[in-house]
Amino acid sequence: MSEIDKILRGTLRELAEEARGAPELATRAVARGRRLRTRRHVQLSLAVVLAVAAVGTPYLVVRASGPGAAPAPQPASGSASARAAYPRSTGPTTLPEAEGVPGAADRPDLVGTDPGVLHFDVQRSVVPGLWDTHWQTAPGVEEVQIAFAPKGRGPEQLSYVTVQLARTRIVAPDEVPGKHVTGDGRTVLIPPQSPELTQETTVRGRPATLGRFAPPDSTPPSPPTWKLLWQPVDGLWARVVARDWNEHVLRAVAETLRLDRAQRCVQPLQATALPPGTRWTGSHVGISSSTELDRGGDFPGLGLWWYSGFTLDKADSRTITVRLEPPNFPNSSGSPKDQFRPNLTVAGQPAQWTDPYRRAQGQLVVAYFQQRFTLFVLADSEAEAVAVAARLRVLGDLAKPQTWPRRTVL
C-alpha cells in the first residue's frame, strides 16, 4: 500500500469516526418507512391495474375485473361438532375454501403439514379498517396477519394482528433473546423481553394467558404488544398477537377464530414441477383488504393480489425461496430494477443472476411478461434458480383467488 493510500484511508476513517449517533434513528425510520409503504401501495395499484389489463401470454392468463372487485363470498363448511363450537363466518374471506379438508378443530394434527392449506380462518370482519391480509404456511406453523387502520388513524399508522396455529407451544425464534442468524443468513439481535403484565383468562371457555410486553428501550415509549396464548383444542396451540392499544381487537379475533374450515393458501403462480431433491414446504400470499378505493382513495381494490411466493427445502437443509411481485417501484432507489441488467433468458423472459455481495445465496431476477411482474428466486446457484424459474407459470385473475391454481406446486 502506498503512502498516499494510507493517508487517504486514514483520513476517510478519521472522518467516519466523527459520526455521532442519531437518536431515535429506528423510530423515525419506521415512521417514514410506513409512509413510503403507503405511497408504494399507490404505485402498486397502478401496476396491478396494468397487469390485469395485460394481454395473456402462454405463461400468463389474466382476466380483467379491475380494482375494487369484491371477492365472491366463501361458503363455509365443517363438521357438525366443529360448527357447534365455532360459528360460521359471515365476514369476508378471500382465500378459497379447501373443500373436503377438515379444519384444525377436527384434525389438529394436520396443522403445519401441508404448505398449500391453512386449517383455520379468521373472522376478519371483527377487525376495523382492514388494509391487507397476509397468509403464510411453514413447517409446523400456519399464520394469518391482518394490517388495519384503527379508527382515527391514517394508513401511515397501520396496526397489525397476527394469528398463529401450531401443534406445539408457539415461541417464535425471533423472540428468544440473543443473537440469531435467520434462515436467509441475516444476523439479528433480539433483546431480552419479558411481559410487564401477565393475566390468566379464557378464550371460549379454554384457559389462556394474556401477556403485555413493552418494547425495550424505546424513546419515546412505544405502545405495548399483546400476546394471547391458549389451546383451543387438545393438541393445538393458538396465539394471537396485536400491538398498540388493541387488546379488544386481539380478543375479538381470538373469540371468533374459525377452526371449522380450511382454506387453500393459493397464489396466481404455479410450479409445474420441482427440481429433483427439493420439497415444497411453505407458501405466502398477500391480498389487499382495503376499501380505500370505495372511499375515493387509490389503494388497490378489495381482494387484489399484491405479492406471493413459496419455499422449497433441499436435501442439504438449505432452502430456495420464490417470490412474485408486481413490477418494482420506480422511485425505490436501490431497488433491483435499478440494477436489472439481464444476462440470461429464462423461459423466454429476460433474467439476471446476481450475487453482488457474496451472500450465502444469490438471487435470480426475472422480468416477467415485459416487466409486468418480477420474479425473484433466491438460491445457491444460478443453475438451481433457473431450474425452478423455468418451471413456473402465472395463472388466474389477480382479483379472484378462486381462479388461482388449487395447488402452487403440481
Added chain:
Amino acid sequence: MSRSVEREFTAFVAERGHALLRVAYALTGEQHAAQDLVQDALAKAFARWRHIDGDAEPYVRRVIYHDHVSSWRKVRRREVPVPVVPERAGVEEVDASTALRVQLRAALRALPPRQRAVLVLRFLEDRSVEETAQVLGCRAGTVGSQTSRALARLRELVPELDWEAVR
C-alpha cells in the same frame, strides 16, 4: 408488517446504525446530512423489509450511495463549497502527516458526491472496482475514471502530498 418485523428492524438499526452513519458521514462530511441520508435509506429498507433477501445491510448501503449521488444529480449545477485550505504556517506547526490529512479531508469535501462515493467505497470500505461498480450501478470503467478524476482533483487541492506514489 408485523411487530416481529419491527423488532427485527429495530435490532438491525441498533446493531448497524452507527456503521451506516460512519459511511454517510464520510460521504457528506456533515452530521445532519449524514443522519438524513441514513434515515431515508432505513425508511426505504423498512418499507421493503419483508422483501429484502439476505443481509439487509448491503441493501441499505446501496440506497445510501444511490441517494447521495442522486441528490447531487438533482442539484448538479449547485456549486460545492470548497473549504479554505489551512495556511502553510499552521501546517508546519503540527505533524506533517496530520496536517496533510486535515488538508485532505477539506479537499474531499470539495469533490462531487459521485467521486467521493467512489473513494469511500474503494478506500474506506475496501471494495474492489467491480464491487464499487455494482453498488453505484455503473460500469467498472466508470469507477476507474471517477477514481482518476477524484485523485486528480485532490492533487490540485493538496499539492503537498506525494502524488507520484499514487501511480
